[in-house]
Amino acid sequence: MAEPFTPPSSILIVGSGVFGLSTAYALTRRPEWAQTAITVLDRSSGGEFPAKDSSSIDSSRIVRADYADRAYAHLAAVAQDEWRKPGADSWGGEGRYAETGFVICADAGPEVRPDGMRTGLGFAKSAYVNALELAEKEGLPEGSVVELRGREAIKQASGTGAPFGDWGYLNKRSGWANAEKSMKFLYDRVVAAGRVKFVAAAVERLEIQGKRVTGAKLQNGTSLSAELVMVAAGAWTPSLVDLRGQAVATGQVIAYTDISDEEQARLANVPVLMNMTNSNFMITPSNNVVKIGRHAYGYQNPKTVSTALVVPKNEKDSVFPEIVVSQPYTHVDDAKLWVPAEGERDLRQGLRSMVPWPELKDRPWTHSRICWYTDTATGDFVITYHPHWEGLFIATGGSGHGFKFLPVLGDKIADTIEKHCPAEFQDKWSWKEVTDIEKAIVTEDGSRGGKVGLLLMDELRKNGSRL
Ligand SMILES: *[C@@H]1O[C@H](CO)[C@@H](O)[C@H](O)[C@H]1NC(C)=O
Numbered sequence: 003m004a005e006p007f008t009p010p011s012s013i014l015i016v017g018s019g020v021f022g023l024s025t026a027y028a029l030t031r032r033p034e035w036a037q038t039a040i041t042v043l044d045r046s047s048g049g050e051f052p053a054k055d056s057s058s059i060d061s062s063r064i065v066r067a068d069y070a071d072r073a074y075a076h077l078a079a080v081a082q083d084e085w086r087k088p089g090a091d092s093w094g095g096e097g098r099y100a101e102t103g104f105v106i107c108a109d110a111g112p113e114v115r116p117d118g119m120r121t122g123l124g125f126a127k128s129a130y131v132n133a134l135e136l137a138e139k140e141g142l143p144e145g146s147v148v149e150l151r152g153r154e155a156i157k158q159a160s161g162t163g164a165p166f167g168d169w170g171y172l173n174k175r176s177g178w179a180n181a182e183k184s185m186k187f188l189y190d191r192v193v194a195a196g197r198v199k200f201v202a203a204a205v206e207r208l209e210i211q212g213k214r215v216t217g218a219k220l221q222n223g224t225s226l227s228a229e230l231v232m233v234a235a236g237a238w239t240p241s242l243v244d245l246r247g248q249a250v251a252t253g254q255v256i257a258y259t260d261i262s263d264e265e266q267a268r269l270a271n272v273p274v275l276m277n278m279t280n281s282n283f284m285i286t287p288s289n290n291v292v293k294i295g296r297h298a299y300g301y302q303n304p305k306t307v308s309t310a311l312v313v314p315k316n317e318k319d320s321v322f323p324e325i326v327v328s329q330p331y332t333h334v335d336d337a338k339l340w341v342p343a344e345g346e347r348d349l350r351q352g353l354r355s356m357v358p359w360p361e362l363k364d365r366p367w368t369h370s371r372i373c374w375y376t377d378t379a380t381g382d383f384v385i386t387y388h389p390h391w392e393g394l395f396i397a398t399g400g401s402g403h404g405f406k407f408l409p410v411l412g413d414k415i416a417d418t419i420e421k422h423c424p425a426e427f428q429d430k431w432s433w434k435e436v437t438d439i440e441k442a443i444v445t446e447d448g449s450r451g452g453k454v455g456l457l458l459m460d461e462l463r464k465n466g467s468r469l
């Protein structure tokens with residue numbers, strides 16, 4: 003298994019989000035990489051890393067080992083050990099992590115759909131089995147993971163008095179992280195390592211020579227070259243590398259409302275709540291803000307681009323042909339962007355069902371966001387060398403569940419760059435054989451709600467949307 007690996011003389015990492023920045027950090031800590039010039043590029047206009055509309059920042063993220071899949075459940079448990087470490091020099095210090103628990107609920111019904119895929123209830127039941135197994139393995143006291151049979155038990159566990167499902171469980175060992183603070187913590191560590199050159203610039207396209215990727219051309223015309231190029235640009239990745247059939251950018255709705263000091267005090271320790279049947283969730287409120295999100299199939303925003311590097315079918319074909327990719331569209335593109343009415347309605351229903359207090363029922367949202375996931379069909383990440391282009395490594399496909407792995411993901415990616423991908427992820431993170439590039443990618447891991455196939459611009463044009 004142990005293939006010899008020689009680190010490149012230089013690596014250019016495109017993207018300073020969870021995948022890119024954690025990898026840069028891991029590489030600075032490996033003696034074998036001591037001679038490698040490491041450059042991290044991000045398209046941020048204000049010079050911040052990552053950019054302001056990156057999906058890696060914003061307020062809070064769920065940190066849970068509650069997975070239907072065992073490999074992710076186990077890796078998340080390792081990450082959580084890091085999140086739990088307190089102190090200024092550790093992941094969990096200075097308000098970066100709080101273990102308030104996690105209640106996952108679902109409506110009664112089948113656990114498997116007619117097509118064999120898991121339903122939300124099916125996801126919750128499998129996650130429960132994995133959570134119990136992990137708790138036992140870690141020797142946790144009984145009661146760390148509690149089954150919630152029926153609405154009364156859920157009402158008690160929710161902390162808000164909300165009976166928001168028919169079956170569920172409480173995992174007291176889950177919680178949430180402050181995303182912006184955590185990314186800043188990591189960024190400061192990378193800067194302190196003194197090994198990484200940060201460049202704030204947007205990439206126009208990758209540069210190639212024959213079958214080798216040699217660098218990136220910036221939008222201002224300057225080129226940066228490197229022996230190894232790693233694209234970890236999140237939802238912007240499919241605009242740089244043809245990922246048709248592998249991964250697609252999907253927009254997810256989030257809305258925020260302000261609460262008083264007294265309301266904040268009442269909600270400060272409630273668990274993270276999630277209705278697996280429609281995938282609405284509320285992260286434990288902090289700083290007088292309630293955040294409601296929806297972990298859905300999401301919106302696509304198809305655009306024709308000629309910036310994505312495509313493997314040519316014939317020798318004479320262009321490697322940058324026009325192709326259609328879903329591209330992120332955020333509040334940085336349009337400061338007035340508001341979530342479509344369809345999503346806003348769901349979020350309102352989510353708020354009302356998860357915090358059933360009359361005074362919050364109609365409280366206006368202060369702002370809303372569209373958060374761009376990079377979705378794969380199975381919810382697995384894509385962390386692999388490109389099968390065709392030499393010198394090109396891809397790390398993306400977070401599928402809306404990458405953040406919690408921040409303390410450990412960079413090392414796994416670095417291992418994969420060194421051709422030692424962890425055995426349990428070798429298939430999951432590999433480049434998938436795509437037979438039909440036109441076939442829509444729909445994430446079917448049982449965790450998604452909402453409708454399949456919505457288009458952002460169509461939804462924004464509908465009545466009631468505030469375009
Ligand atoms: C959870 O989602 C399902 C599906 O949309 C919905 O029927 C149910 O009412 C939701 N639960 C609550 C308490 O809102």
Ligand SMILES: *[C@@H]1O[C@H](CO)[C@@H](O)[C@H](O)[C@H]1NC(C)=O
Binds near residue numbers: 201202203222223224
């Ligand atoms: C383009 O941007 C890069 C990164 O900020 C900078 O180093 C380079 O000088 C710029 N080139 C031009 C032509 O402005």
